[in-house]
Amino acid sequence: MNRPQLGRLVALALALVVAMGVIVVRLAILQVSRAGAFQAIAFDQRVHPIELAPWRGQIVDRTLEPLAMSVHATDIYADPRYVEDAWTTSQRLAGALGEDVDVEELVDDLTADTSFVFVARQAENAVAERIDAMGLPGIGFLDVSARSYPAGPLAPHVLGFVDIDGNGISGLEYQYDSLLAGTPGERIIELDPSRLHRIAGGVDRERPPVPGSDLVTTIDRDFQYQVQAGLEEYVERNRARGGTVVVMDRRTGDVLAMATYPWFDPNDPAAAKEGEWRNRAITDVFEPGSTNKVITAACALEEDVIGLEERLSVPWKMDVGPFTIHDSHPHPVQPMTIGDILAQSSNIGAVQVAERLGPTRMSRCLSRFGLGHQTGIAFPGEDEGIVPPLWQWTDSSLPTMAYGQGIAVTPLQMISVFSTIANDGVWVQPRLVRGTIDPGGTFHRAADAIRRRVVSVETARTVTSMLALAVDEGTGSGASIAGYQVAGKTGTARIPRPQGGYYTGRSIASFIGFLPAGDPDVVIAAILDRPTTVYGGIAAAPLFQTIARYAIERLGIAPAEEVVYPPTVRTVR
Amino acid sequence: MSQAARALRTDPRPVAAGTTPARVTPVPRATPPGGIRPRRRRAARRLGFLVLSTVVVGSMVLALVALNTLIAQSSFRIDDLNARIDTLARRNLQLTSEHAKMSAPGRIADWARRNGMRLPDDIRFLHAHDEPAGSPAGVADPDGAR
Numbered sequence: 001m002n003r004p005q006l007g008r009l010v011a012l013a014l015a016l017v018v019a020m021g022v023i024v025v026r027l028a029i030l031q032v033s034r035a036g037a038f039q040a041i042a043f044d045q046r047v048h049p050i051e052l053a054p055w056r057g058q059i060v061d062r063t064l065e066p067l068a069m070s071v072h073a074t075d076i077y078a079d080p081r082y083v084e085d086a087w088t089t090s091q092r093l094a095g096a097l098g099e100d101v102d103v104e105e106l107v108d109d110l111t112a113d114t115s116f117v118f119v120a121r122q123a124e125n126a127v128a129e130r131i132d133a134m135g136l137p138g139i140g141f142l143d144v145s146a147r148s149y150p151a152g153p154l155a156p157h158v159l160g161f162v163d164i165d166g167n168g169i170s171g172l173e174y175q176y177d178s179l180l181a182g183t184p185g186e187r188i189i190e191l192d193p194s195r196l197h198r199i200a201g202g203v204d205r206e207r208p209p210v211p212g213s214d215l216v217t218t219i220d221r222d223f224q225y226q227v228q229a230g231l232e233e234y235v236e237r238n239r240a241r242g243g244t245v246v247v248m249d250r251r252t253g254d255v256l257a258m259a260t261y262p263w264f265d266p267n268d269p270a271a272a273k274e275g276e277w278r279n280r281a282i283t284d285v286f287e288p289g290s291t292n293k294v295i296t297a298a299c300a301l302e303e304d305v306i307g308l309e310e311r312l313s314v315p316w317k318m319d320v321g322p323f324t325i326h327d328s329h330p331h332p333v334q335p336m337t338i339g340d341i342l343a344q345s346s347n348i349g350a351v352q353v354a355e356r357l358g359p360t361r362m363s364r365c366l367s368r369f370g371l372g373h374q375t376g377i378a379f380p381g382e383d384e385g386i387v388p389p390l391w392q393w394t395d396s397s398l399p400t401m402a403y404g405q406g407i408a409v410t411p412l413q414m415i416s417v418f419s420t421i422a423n424d425g426v427w428v429q430p431r432l433v434r435g436t437i438d439p440g441g442t443f444h445r446a447a448d449a450i451r452r453r454v455v456s457v458e459t460a461r462t463v464t465s466m467l468a469l470a471v472d473e474g475t476g477s478g479a480s481i482a483g484y485q486v487a488g489k490t491g492t493a494r495i496p497r498p499q500g501g502y503y504t505g506r507s508i509a510s511f512i513g514f515l516p517a518g519d520p521d522v523v524i525a526a527i528l529d530r531p532t533t534v535y536g537g538i539a540a541a542p543l544f545q546t547i548a549r550y551a552i553e554r555l556g557i558a559p560a561e562e563v564v565y566p567p568t569v570r571t572v573r
Numbered sequence: 574m575s576q577a578a579r580a581l582r583t584d585p586r587p588v589a590a591g592t593t594p595a596r597v598t599p600v601p602r603a604t605p606p607g608g609i610r611p612r613r614r615r616a617a618r619r620l621g622f623l624v625l626s627t628v629v630v631g632s633m634v635l636a637l638v639a640l641n642t643l644i645a646q647s648s649f650r651i652d653d654l655n656a657r658i659d660t661l662a663r664r665n666l667q668l669t670s671e672h673a674k675m676s677a678p679g680r681i682a683d684w685a686r687r688n689g690m691r692l693p694d695d696i697r698f699l700h701a702h703d704e705p706a707g708s709p710a711g712v713a714d715p716d717g718a719r
Binding site: 065151152229482483 | 669673695
């Protein structure tokens with residue numbers, strides 16, 4: 001018997017030892033030196049974080065009635081790999097989802113080369129339950145929330161709306177998105193390689209989501225409805241293109257109602273036409289027309305450039321550079337006090353008063369009343385208006401601005417001007433939000449509105465008496481209400497052409513005022529876009545009157561002591 | 574030995590008649606160590622320990638099982654209650670949503686219009702405090718009621 005050579009045995013043994021050594025070294029690398037890294041990779045493969053969506057806060061009115069809220073809904077999805085008969089499944093799904101579902105499109109989705117496709121998003125739970133009961137293979141359900149606006153098209157421009165994922169994209173929904181949205185939570189679970197089943201005893205940690213806070217607005221839901229109903233009625237009656245109404249509490253700056261016509265249903269914002277999403281009370285500007293004479297008169301009195309009893313000789317038209325300015329109706333040269341000028345809304349009289357002020361003081365005064373500046377109402381897209389800087393003024397700037405042409409303001413800026421007069425000369429920043437309610441139920445009041453004095457108490461009360469006269473005896477008689485003294489001013493402003501000049505026969509008719517004149521509770525701006533009735537006194541003053549009646553009833557406004565009218569040519573000797 | 578002493582002596586073992594009493598070797602009373610009686614005692618003690626241990630361990634196991642069952646029952650109850658809270662919260666939200674829709678001013682106004690109601694034409698503020706107590710606040714207008 002031949003015995004193997006010792007050398008071969010040794011070589012074989014050495015080879016085995018080396019091979020074993022390599023294995024041991026590799027094992028040591030895997031199990032010892034890089035063990036942590038591999039453990040982490042394996043952990044990451046097994047452990048899956050799932051984001052837990054927070055519940056979006058409500059938007060409520062000043063009496064805590066919900067204007068926007070989140071409700072339970074269901075996303076219905078399909079995993080085409082498990083769908084057995086795409087055509088039958090599509091037909092049954094379409095039958096349950098409604099008529100507007102395209103069956104062929106659904107078949108395409110259910111036969112797609114993917115593992116996930118949405119069948120319907122934010123479907124009603126009842127629909128999802130019906131589909132679930134069918135037991136269709138490959139169809140799954142996700143519990144989600146959907147935004148609902150229970151009052152439908154009520155204050156849609158103020159509330160705004162959210163996208164399909166619940167992110168605010170317009171209005172207060174956008175402005176306060178981070179506050180309403182809350183903080184997402186997280187659940188970490190350990191799954192098997194199929195990712196379908198949890199590993200028993202594996203990781204299961206949860207950080208619950210923090211719901212969003214509720215937003216308490218200054219809007220009064222019922223009053224807002226009345227305002228919208230009134231606005232719609234007067235837009236149709238005057239065959240106007242649209243309109244805007246803002247109602248404000250002069251003491252707090254709270255906006256009680258804010259409506260723009262036409263409006264839309266925030267439950268279906270896609271159905272709105274282009275531009276209908278804009279809150280024109282805040283984002284759009286118009287030339288204020290004669291309502292701006294309030295600023296002219298207030299500044300003239302504040303700067304003491306004219307006496308209350310002083311008579312001015314006012315013709316019906318005058319030339320300013322290349323332009324001719326005239327009053328709304330021809331009249332002979334007539335004496336007028338500043339009270340008459342405001343009450344009769346004389347453009348020429350306003351120009352004469354403004355010329356006494358001069359451009360510098362007029363420019364400063366417009367700025368002090370907030371024109372050319374955002375009010376800071378905390379609303380997306382607020383416009384600052386257009387007031388040319390003093391160095392850009394031409395010879396016609398001062399005269400035209402005196403009666404509200406050549407500048408542009410937002411309805412909110414203009415109501416703030418009248419609110420300043422109603423508030424004894426103190427400008428109060430308007431606001432749409434009273435506060436928030438945190439998830440624990442605690443109410444946090446919004447910071448008090450910014451205030452600043454613009455004119456003296458005496459000036460404000462004198463202008464108030466002129467505005468009361470304008471309603472009682474002047475152009476604003478359409479706004480008067482039996483038993484109440486109303487103060488206000490009409491405005492009829494021509495609409496400028498983009499290429500310069502003004503359109504013929506197109507105007508913005510407005511009436512802005514407050515009541516009761518002696519101790520005002522609310523300030524109301526009523527504005528109609530291109531009414532066929534043209535004039536503020538005919539088109540907008542009755543709208544103001546209607547809204548004021550609603551306000552008296554809804555807010556319980558009592559009559560106050562009447563103010564004494566200013567001197568007029570009839571009373572001054 | 575005297576006669577009296579003999580008479581007093583008694584033998585506990587009965588002696589059969591006609592036989593000579595056998596000599597009896599006395600049995601020692603003390604059992605040496607490792608004998609039968611200590612082993613029995615140890616066995617008895619061990620048995621007692623075993624029984625006691627069994628009873629104690631058994632009781633503990635039973636107590637643990639009972640406790641575990643109670644915990645499981647509580648867990649199921651907590652799950653049930655959580656599910657109930659979830660269901661009720663959903664129901665509450667659904668009812669809040671329905672209430673908000675039903676109380677929407679537009680819906681109420683439509684209903685009122687359909688049922689022949691309308692807003693008043695004129696609004697007057699009555700100063701109740703200016704009138705003597707008990708006087709009528711206004712005059713009824715029969716035409717207005719039509």
